[in-house]
Amino acid sequence: MPERQISYREAVAEAIKEEIARDDRVFLMGEDVGVLGGAFGSTKGVYDAFGGERVLDTPISETAIVGYALGAAMAGMRPIAEIMRVDWMTICMDEIVNQTAKMRFLSGGHPDVALVIRAAAEGGIGLGGQHSQSFEAWFVHIPGLKVVMPSTPYDVKGLLKSAVRDPNPVIFLEPGVLYGVSGPVPEEEYVIPLGKAEVKREGKDITIVAWGTLLPKTLNAAQTLANEGIEAEVVDPRTLRPLDIDTIIDSVKKTGRLIIAHEAMKTGGVGAEIAALVQERAFDHLDAPIKRVATPDVIIPVNRSLERLVLPQEDTVVEAVKSICS
Amino acid sequence: MPLTKEALLNMYRRMLTIRHFEEGITEFSRQGLVPGTGHVSIGEEAVAVGSCSALGDKDYIISTHRAHGHLLARGADINVILAEVLGKATGCTGGKGGSMHLSDFSRQILGTNGIVGAGINIAGGVGLAIKMRQTGQICLGFFGDGAANRGTFHEGLNMAAVLQVPTVFVCTNNQYGLSMPQCKACGNIDISARANGYGMPGYRVDGTDVIAVYEAVKSAMDRARDGEGPSLIEAVSYRLRGHSMRMDQMPGGSDYRPNGEVEDWAENKDPIKIFRSKLKELGYINEKEAEQLDAECRQLFESAADFALNSPEPEPETAFTWIYAPEGVK
Numbered sequence: 001m002p003e004r005q006i007s008y009r010e011a012v013a014e015a016i017k018e019e020i021a022r023d024d025r026v027f028l029m030g031e032d033v034g035v036l037g038g039a040f041g042s043t044k045g046v047y048d049a050f051g052g053e054r055v056l057d058t059p060i061s062e063t064a065i066v067g068y069a070l071g072a073a074m075a076g077m078r079p080i081a082e083i084m085r086v087d088w089m090t091i092c093m094d095e096i097v098n099q100t101a102k103m104r105f106l107s108g109g110h111p112d113v114a115l116v117i118r119a120a121a122e123g124g125i126g127l128g129g130q131h132s133q134s135f136e137a138w139f140v141h142i143p144g145l146k147v148v149m150p151s152t153p154y155d156v157k158g159l160l161k162s163a164v165r166d167p168n169p170v171i172f173l174e175p176g177v178l179y180g181v182s183g184p185v186p187e188e189e190y191v192i193p194l195g196k197a198e199v200k201r202e203g204k205d206i207t208i209v210a211w212g213t214l215l216p217k218t219l220n221a222a223q224t225l226a227n228e229g230i231e232a233e234v235v236d237p238r239t240l241r242p243l244d245i246d247t248i249i250d251s252v253k254k255t256g257r258l259i260i261a262h263e264a265m266k267t268g269g270v271g272a273e274i275a276a277l278v279q280e281r282a283f284d285h286l287d288a289p290i291k292r293v294a295t296p297d298v299i300i301p302v303n304r305s306l307e308r309l310v311l312p313q314e315d316t317v318v319e320a321v322k323s324i325c326s
Numbered sequence: 327m328p329l330t331k332e333a334l335l336n337m338y339r340r341m342l343t344i345r346h347f348e349e350g351i352t353e354f355s356r357q358g359l360v361p362g363t364g365h366v367s368i369g370e371e372a373v374a375v376g377s378c379s380a381l382g383d384k385d386y387i388i389s390t391h392r393a394h395g396h397l398l399a400r401g402a403d404i405n406v407i408l409a410e411v412l413g414k415a416t417g418c419t420g421g422k423g424g425s426m427h428l429s430d431f432s433r434q435i436l437g438t439n440g441i442v443g444a445g446i447n448i449a450g451g452v453g454l455a456i457k458m459r460q461t462g463q464i465c466l467g468f469f470g471d472g473a474a475n476r477g478t479f480h481e482g483l484n485m486a487a488v489l490q491v492p493t494v495f496v497c498t499n500n501q502y503g504l505s506m507p508q509c510k511a512c513g514n515i516d517i518s519a520r521a522n523g524y525g526m527p528g529y530r531v532d533g534t535d536v537i538a539v540y541e542a543v544k545s546a547m548d549r550a551r552d553g554e555g556p557s558l559i560e561a562v563s564y565r566l567r568g569h570s571m572r573m574d575q576m577p578g579g580s581d582y583r584p585n586g587e588v589e590d591w592a593e594n595k596d597p598i599k600i601f602r603s604k605l606k607e608l609g610y611i612n613e614k615e616a617e618q619l620d621a622e623c624r625q626l627f628e629s630a631a632d633f634a635l636n637s638p639e640p641e642p643e644t645a646f647t648w649i650y651a652p653e654g655v656k
């Protein structure tokens with residue numbers, strides 16, 4: 001029987017449903033997550049399955065959504081809080097950074113700070129400067145948080161289930177443009193551990209670390225490059241904090257070249273951190289400078305051509321590879 | 327049911343304990359024994375003790391940066407709290423949190439907070455968990471008049487009313503947000519009046535009257551426990567000291583109040599003096615007994631000081647713990 005195919009958004013909803021059914025401490029809260037099934041359809045069917053007791057439609061109150069989720073976690077629940085877009089996590093940064101991330105430390109090691117804060121991330125669909133950003137680096141910078149950014153339906157389901165079960169706060173970022181993308185997801189239950197990268201394509205000539213929307217673009221680029229005789233190895237970290245740097249280092253030791261590709265702004269992006277770690281640990285294995293493929297330091301425009309121009313595309317990756325694989 | 331003599335004397339004892347604790351740490355701060363700073367609540371003891379006396383053993387509290395009084399009123403271990411204020415290994419946060427980050431899970435004190443207004447949402451969330459788990463507890467969330475002007479007050483109180491959580495929000499209006507007088511910080515100084523806008527009851531009580539505070543909080547708690555949702559209580563009191571111990575030590579650090587204001591409150595509206603007179607009127611205590619109680623509570627601080635000052639410094643490796651759950655914890 002061919003493997004079941006479902007979309008990324010269906011995989012998200014399925015993971016949430018399974019976790020609510022599995023553990024009576026788990027519940028979902030956020031704007032439009034209930035009756036509507038999420039502004040991007042990523043919680044469709046959860047309300048129908050569990051009703052308003054376990055699925056709370058909230059007012060537009062980002063500080064309260066995260067603050068309430070944190071309070072509920074401290075009193076023994078395991079909330080999944082949705083902030084519709086990562087852009088709006090800026091509204092509740094105190095709740096995420098000063099409260100949630102530090103609560104265990106500042107409470108003498110209190111064990112129950114288990115919550116997931118989900119949000120759609122990245123651009124590519126013309127939503128403009130306040131609805132298209134990629135802020136994973138902001139959260140990777142904060143001790144106390146875990147940061148997960150899956151790029152396939154299979155990964156998002158397995159990682160979201162692990163995030164819900166993790167005893168730490170997890171920032172869970174879902175690339176909005178990938179919600180409609182389908183892929184194989186087995187019917188049987190599975191989880192994917194946090195903090196484990198996956199080699200999505202093997203190759204010997206160059207390592208490309210890519211996540212989010214850039215992962216499928218990079219896989220396409222790798223196919224194009226293969227046709228031209230360059231075998232790229234594509235590593236998806238999947239979890240950005242803790243980062244599985246060992247898998248990346250192992251790959252670089254094999255290929256001698258590294259590109260990091262992400263849609264977030266180049267300056268201060270997670271790509272810079274990975275480049276620094278690799279040169280600290282594998283400098284002698286590098287045959288070329290490390291390159292980054294990222295959005296230049298601009299504000300994401302709405303116009304289709306302009307947006308396409310600033311966001312890294314498949315050919316941006318191809319060109320970057322060629323520039324260091326001569 | 328009116329409070330018994332024993333209950334009232336216990337409340338008085340707690341107020342005195344807080345006063346001696348905070349006078350003691352103020353002196354320790356002057357001597358350089360307190361890392362960073364700390365925010366004392368001298369003059370606000372009636373709010374802490376009146377509120378916490380209304381709680382059942384299983385009820386939660388969430389508090390603020392000015393929390394020593396709340397912790398002691400709730401029965402937290404004075405030794406452990408003092409050790410934390412001094413940054414010692416035996417403190418409730420192992421010396422890593424200090425005065426603004428106190429907790430005692432055995433007394434259902436889930437934490438205090440260094441960010442003004444941040445506890446409001448957390449207290450609402452604790453209430454949400456109680457409601458979902460149907461445990462019959464309530465959560466008491468303390469904050470101040472300064473926090474009432476943060477967005478979290480608006481989001482947190484509205485959410486509480488929408489979700490009908492069993493949380494009682496207690497605003498200690500001590501009339502100053504650092505140097506800013508409340509009358510200049512609020513378009514309407516009556517914070518309790520805002521409750522109506524959120525669809526919950528609001529009460530304004532005399533925060534220097536411990537019994538009035540107790541009765542208001544008790545009735546809000548009973549209401550919450552009966553499933554009738556949150557309430558807002560504003561207890562009007564006065565901060566007899568400066569914003570923080572450190573600021574009080576700075577030249578000019580307390581020069582923002584009208585001449586004679588502090589002295590007037592200290593002379594005429596000190597909650598401890600008021601309560602002592604009340605207890606005398608009731609015939610529950612005489613001057614000699616009052617002096618004896620005072621000495622006992624001072625002794626509590628002295629013996630906590632022995633414990634805390636002789637406690638070890640935290641081990642260096644503890645700087646790296648409690649950031650994440652230990653491996654293997656589910």
